[in-house]
Amino acid sequence: MKSLLASKISFKEYFADILFDLVNIKENRNISTSVIINQIFFTGLEAVTIVSVVSLLLGAVIIQQGYMVLDTLGQRTLIYNILVSAIIRDFGPFIVSFIILARSGTAISTELGNMMINKEIDALKAFGISPISYIVNPRVVGVVISIVVLMIYFSIFGIFGGYLASTMFNALPFSDFFNNFIGTLRLIDIVLMITKSALSGFAIAVICSYHGLSVKVASTEVPQRNIMAVAHSVYAIFAVHLLGVLAHVWVMGLI
């Protein structure tokens, strides 16, 4: 016999459950690869268009504005540092995180909220299927994989956009532009890009799932929880990026 005194959990317990379940992901037969694939398709593949447009424009604008300012100072070569900072290390992961929050975070929160109202989550629990294993963690894994891949994609398009804009000022061959850019790029920039993207994606998926699963009975709770999910995710994204900046300053101090 098992005692059924269980159910209601705080965010701390919920977060601990997620981590425990992820650590034991290999032994978990409830984890759904189809949910992970669907999440990657929705979060990653379907966001490619907006990420391409934003990164292309961002890269172009940075180069265009940067050249105008740096040219008057005779510091044209600094444009590559700005490009690395804006596209790869700092601004890029920030923008991609917000795109993911706007598209996938709100979608996760809304979907889970509606599943709560239709008692779909209760049905899963009743059959002994953990919503953390079956619903939440596949989305967490899917969002983290998608955001990292999208960030790499964002970087490539951003650099390409930067090159297109730079040809207006200085008709460098792409290979020269690319070599100068690579020469400026350091390992810490790539590590921070991937780490910040992955942590932001993790935070967005966990927070939005939590708020979706916190809907109780009324459909009016769904948009209310959605707003809270977005607000809390924004705080989390800022916190992750602030830590990223501090980590960068610390590492640069060591070098």
Added chain:
Amino acid sequence: MIEIKELSYSLDGKEIFNKVSAKFSPGQIITVSGHSGSGKSMLLSILQGLKLPSSGDVLLSGTSAICFQVPALISNLTVELNLLLALDVKFPTMSLREKVAIINDALNDYDLYSKKGDRPAMLSLGQQYLVALIRSFIFRPANFLWDEPFVNIDEAYHDKINDQLNRLIEEKSLVVFFTNRKEIVKCYGQTKFIIEDRVLKNYEI
């Protein structure tokens, strides 16, 4: 078997149950009746661990399946995948071919085979209830809890459902109906409970 020990439950300061104790033994159909709003669905949720009692405990042996007042099928899965999900949990070592065969037989029994690739929203409400029932039956639960039994179910399928219920009883499963329809209590209830004055009372008609 389900054992309720001194269970109390309050919602928004209002007491719904006050030190309820009862033992539901397997191999029979138990009815829990009471007027609308007496707390039948609440008790079902507590028994299934979906709601936390204010005090007391519920002990439950074996696996459980539940049919709510709404079909509660997973909306983004097809009928077949909804059923497969239940089988995956209960029979993890069973081959996919065997599981699909069980699902096909069950859907054929209820004339729903042609709907196996459809999502729940494409089915009528009655068909969705049937799929929810099939999901519970193929799960072969030790405890089967049904909120408002036979509501929204086409009478043409009542005999088949009765056969399935008899099969569960023969397998020494516990079946609990939560209903306010006297004819259901009279027809099915082998042990009858009623929720009155915030407690669960055993009674005979």
